[in-house]
Amino acid sequence: MPFATRLDNVETSAIRELFKLLGRPGIISFAGGFPDSALFDVQGIRDAVNTALTEEPGAALQYGATEGHAPLREQIASFMAAKGVREVAASDLIVTTGSQQALDLLGKTLISPGDKVIVEGPTFLATIQCFRLYGAELITVPVDGDGTQTDALEQLIAEHQPKFVYLIPTFGNPSGALMSLERRRAVLEMAVKHHMLIVEDDPYGDLYFGEAPPPSLLALSAQVPGSRELLVHCGSLSKVLSPGLRVGWMVGPAELLAKATMCKQFSDAHTSTFAQATAAQYLKAGRMPATLARVRQVYAERATAMGEALRRELGDAIEFVQPQGGLFIWARLTGARGQLQDGGELARRAIDKGVAFVPGAPFYARHPDPATLRLSFATVGLDKIEEGVGRLAQAL
Amino acid sequence: MPFATRLDNVETSAIRELFKLLGRPGIISFAGGFPDSALFDVQGIRDAVNTALTEEPGAALQYGATEGHAPLREQIASFMAAKGVREVAASDLIVTTGSQQALDLLGKTLISPGDKVIVEGPTFLATIQCFRLYGAELITVPVDGDGTQTDALEQLIAEHQPKFVYLIPTFGNPSGALMSLERRRAVLEMAVKHHMLIVEDDPYGDLYFGEAPPPSLLALSAQVPGSRELLVHCGSLSKVLSPGLRVGWMVGPAELLAKATMCKQFSDAHTSTFAQATAAQYLKAGRMPATLARVRQVYAERATAMGEALRRELGDAIEFVQPQGGLFIWARLTGARGQLQDGGELARRAIDKGVAFVPGAPFYARHPDPATLRLSFATVGLDKIEEGVGRLAQAL
Numbered sequence: 001m002p003f004a005t006r007l008d009n010v011e012t013s014a015i016r017e018l019f020k021l022l023g024r025p026g027i028i029s030f031a032g033g034f035p036d037s038a039l040f041d042v043q044g045i046r047d048a049v050n051t052a053l054t055e056e057p058g059a060a061l062q063y064g065a066t067e068g069h070a071p072l073r074e075q076i077a078s079f080m081a082a083k084g085v086r087e088v089a090a091s092d093l094i095v096t097t098g099s100q101q102a103l104d105l106l107g108k109t110l111i112s113p114g115d116k117v118i119v120e121g122p123t124f125l126a127t128i129q130c131f132r133l134y135g136a137e138l139i140t141v142p143v144d145g146d147g148t149q150t151d152a153l154e155q156l157i158a159e160h161q162p163k164f165v166y167l168i169p170t171f172g173n174p175s176g177a178l179m180s181l182e183r184r185r186a187v188l189e190m191a192v193k194h195h196m197l198i199v200e201d202d203p204y205g206d207l208y209f210g211e212a213p214p215p216s217l218l219a220l221s222a223q224v225p226g227s228r229e230l231l232v233h234c235g236s237l238s239k240v241l242s243p244g245l246r247v248g249w250m251v252g253p254a255e256l257l258a259k260a261t262m263c264k265q266f267s268d269a270h271t272s273t274f275a276q277a278t279a280a281q282y283l284k285a286g287r288m289p290a291t292l293a294r295v296r297q298v299y300a301e302r303a304t305a306m307g308e309a310l311r312r313e314l315g316d317a318i319e320f321v322q323p324q325g326g327l328f329i330w331a332r333l334t335g336a337r338g339q340l341q342d343g344g345e346l347a348r349r350a351i352d353k354g355v356a357f358v359p360g361a362p363f364y365a366r367h368p369d370p371a372t373l374r375l376s377f378a379t380v381g382l383d384k385i386e387e388g389v390g391r392l393a394q395a396l
Numbered sequence: 397m398p399f400a401t402r403l404d405n406v407e408t409s410a411i412r413e414l415f416k417l418l419g420r421p422g423i424i425s426f427a428g429g430f431p432d433s434a435l436f437d438v439q440g441i442r443d444a445v446n447t448a449l450t451e452e453p454g455a456a457l458q459y460g461a462t463e464g465h466a467p468l469r470e471q472i473a474s475f476m477a478a479k480g481v482r483e484v485a486a487s488d489l490i491v492t493t494g495s496q497q498a499l500d501l502l503g504k505t506l507i508s509p510g511d512k513v514i515v516e517g518p519t520f521l522a523t524i525q526c527f528r529l530y531g532a533e534l535i536t537v538p539v540d541g542d543g544t545q546t547d548a549l550e551q552l553i554a555e556h557q558p559k560f561v562y563l564i565p566t567f568g569n570p571s572g573a574l575m576s577l578e579r580r581r582a583v584l585e586m587a588v589k590h591h592m593l594i595v596e597d598d599p600y601g602d603l604y605f606g607e608a609p610p611p612s613l614l615a616l617s618a619q620v621p622g623s624r625e626l627l628v629h630c631g632s633l634s635k636v637l638s639p640g641l642r643v644g645w646m647v648g649p650a651e652l653l654a655k656a657t658m659c660k661q662f663s664d665a666h667t668s669t670f671a672q673a674t675a676a677q678y679l680k681a682g683r684m685p686a687t688l689a690r691v692r693q694v695y696a697e698r699a700t701a702m703g704e705a706l707r708r709e710l711g712d713a714i715e716f717v718q719p720q721g722g723l724f725i726w727a728r729l730t731g732a733r734g735q736l737q738d739g740g741e742l743a744r745r746a747i748d749k750g751v752a753f754v755p756g757a758p759f760y761a762r763h764p765d766p767a768t769l770r771l772s773f774a775t776v777g778l779d780k781i782e783e784g785v786g787r788l789a790q791a792l
Contacts, residue, residue, distance in 0.1 A: 001593070001649065001651055001652060003505055003506060003655055004504065004506055004507055004508045004511075005508045006503065006504070006508070007655060007658075007659075010658070010662075034458060034459050035458075037453075037454035037457065037458045038454075038456070040453065040457045040458075042449055042453040045449065045457065045670075046446065046449045046743075049445050049449075050442065050446070053441065053442045054446075057433075057436065057438040058433035058434075058436070059437045059640075060440070060640055061433065061441065061638040061639070061640040061641070062430060062431075062433045062436075062633075062638070062639060062640055063430050063639040063640070064495055064640065093649065097493055097642075097664040097668075098664055098665055100662070100663070100664050100665045101663065101664045103662075104662060104663045104664070108400065108402070108529070109400060110399060110400055111400055112400045112402070115400075126661065126662055126665070129661075129662050130662035130663075133504070133662055134400070156648065163398075179776070197397070220648075227659060238459075242457040242458070242670070243457070243458055243459040243665075243669075244455075244456055244457040244458055244459070244460065244668060244669035244670045244673075245457070245668060246493075246664060246665070246666070246667070246668040246669075246670075246671050253397065255397055256397060259399055259403060262403075262406070263403075263529065265524050265525075266406075266496070266521065266522055266526035266529055267496070267500075267501060267526075267663065267665065268493040268494055268496050268497045268500070268502045268642060269494055269496045269499065269522070269639075269642070270642070271642070272493075272640060272641060272642040272668045272670075272671045273640035273642075273675070274441075274638070274640045274641050274642075274668075274671050275668045275670050275671060277640075278670070300634055357708065377434070384453045
């Protein structure tokens with residue numbers, strides 16, 4: 001069967017092959033990108049859906065506006081306002097079927113075949129594939145412990161004139177990095193100076209362990225005149241409440257939202273109103289602060305435990321920045337004392353020892369660093385974290 | 397802001413402008429394409445979601461397989477088997493976010509810019525726009541009271557060598573036409589003879605008013621050797637249970653489903669597991685036959701009432717085939733005795749008289765027939781149908 005030429009640009013990920021092995025009995029998995037199901041506020045969601053079906057059964061079960069269920073758009077605007085985002089009204093955002101769909105709509109709306117897009121190296125794997133399906137040529141900007149290297153970013157913008165720049169400034173998947181306040185400001189100023197559209201993907205920003213991170217680019221844009229009109233912000237309930245609802249959102253310039261809404265009409269008509277009405281009732285019920293406090297605490301303990309175990313068990317064989325939030329430790333094999341320095345090879349050996357993680361190379365759109373690893377602490381209890389890291393040390 | 401070139405192929409529909417007028421007080425609307433919210437089995441859906449949250453809270457709220465929630469795929473396979481579809485296992489279908497997403501995935505997977513696709517004239521408006529966004533050049537095949545004219549279709553296939561043929565054989569939107577058994581067989585034989593992929597979109601097949609319609613192309617493919625491998629079938633719960641769930645499905649050749657699944661991974665990761673688990677529990681609970689019986693009866697009464705009123709009030713000014721199922725009457729202004737023959741003009745006049753419908757021209761990808769109208773009887777009570785048709789007669 002002859003498929004569309006755009007499929008020539010992507011391939012089924014090598015990671016999927018790895019995931020097939022995770023079902024083996026006894027495997028401790030640091031490979032997932034999921035939040036922990038055990039932390040879901042099932043009772044809160046049950047109350048929310050029952051309220052929705054009592055108060056607004058028609059709206060919750062009928063076709064809805066492509067832009068999103070109006071009460072949910074209001075609740076999301078309030079949710080963001082509570083995090084310091086000013087002057088974003090319900091009408092300044094559209095609801096998306098998870099933030100994955102926001103990426104898809106950006107690709108559909110903005111990327112013509114051959115257009116360049118700058119992404120972080122490493123970045124979210126599904127972003128790479130999503131944009132490539134629309135024919136994007138991806139350029140990578142390096143990331144360090146303070147996030148995207150903004151000097152390098154400005155050079156790449158000047159050199160490549162990309163269609164837009166895609167960043168995950170806060171606890172990104174896979175890097176876990178936290179972009180500093182200075183660099184955030186630099187990105188917004190750069191956007192204005194070069195008239196460059198910036199996409200901020202922010203599914204993890206609420207999952208901080210100690211102090212709150214610096215304001216999102218969206219929140220900060222109020223301080224950088226002209227930057228709001230060049231900024232797209234993607235949010236999601238997936239990592240903090242439930243991925244199964246598939247409720248995300250996108251804030252952006254009105255003209256872009258209008259085009260994205262048109263594209264969404266022909267993608268899935270609208271996001272499930274059943275899920276949207278449930279999410280709206282959940283937010284309205286005021287349960288989110290307690291839910292966030294709980295997940296932050298649990299993930300913080302697991303992150304600390306994994307960091308300590310890695311330092312203790314793997315010593316100078318590995319280097320990483322201890323994450324201040326999110327779901328991941330991003331690490332690099334140093335090759336010290338002639339030890340293994342290939343993440344893919346370690347992943348294969350680790351499976352045999354009964355522990356899984358994802359090698360880092362596939363997260364690079366270009367110039368992969370084969371020494372990197374992504375380890376998720378999110379779904380593994382403290383005991384199993386210790387045991388899993390011990391197995392990892394044996395696999396080295 | 398420079399948008400992607402693919403957006404040059406579509407425009408926001410003229411119908412959307414019309415819909416903005418529907419909020420006027422007192423308007424009787426035959427314009428919608430919605431099922432009637434008053435017929436939703438709210439209690440059944442409430443029971444289903446509560447069961448899902450009790451029995452499988454993790455699965456209902458967590459990320460899920462891109463192909464779909466396994467219990468739902470099983471239930472959908474059983475649902476189709478009860479309608480005479482043989483040898484379609486759960487693994488032969490994927491779940492989509494409404495059947496709109498099935499169209500989007502077909503476009504993404506199959507259509508390269510410039511590819512030709514044959515659709516019915518008239519056909520579903522969002523199909524036209526969806527395929528054009530992927531760069532399709534659409535060819536139209538005429539429809540009559542027995543559905544797609546298959547002789548014309550075969551000529552067009554030979555002439556244009558399209559990528560695929562898209563049909564709504566049963567009570568299609570907007571034509572309401574029912575393809576005869578002979579023509580269904582002819583389509584499948586044509587698929588084999590020309591090695592041509594056929595897409596059967598079937599959201600309305602369960603909404604029949606009297607006898608069941610002829611078997612779907614999917615059911616019939618068991619009788620035409622080689623045709624199953626050239627057939628895609630799209631189904632949906634939207635018209636029979638609830639559009640708000642956004643649960644549809646696509647049956648097709650394994651190779652195509654694999655590519656569509658890859659594309660779906662980067663479109664929305666998966667369809668809401670919350671909605672999928674609810675739909676699975678609903679189907680499992682065995683409530684669907686009673687639900688179908690109820691909606692069939694109500695829509696049948698309304699279709700009869702509208703047909704009788706149109707014949708009585710508009711006489712020879714209008715011609716139509718009385719629908720045997722679905723949500724629509726597709727009619728044509730005859731211009732008899734010098735009366736108005738332009739559907740768009742009648743729509744404008746009708747709004748002033750307090751009744752709305754959708755003119756038919758936008759439903760044609762090519763060669764629009766400006767005399768056509770689409771009238772939905774689905775959401776209007778019997779009294780209002782009489783009154784609305786009366787107003788329509790005044791507007792003529």
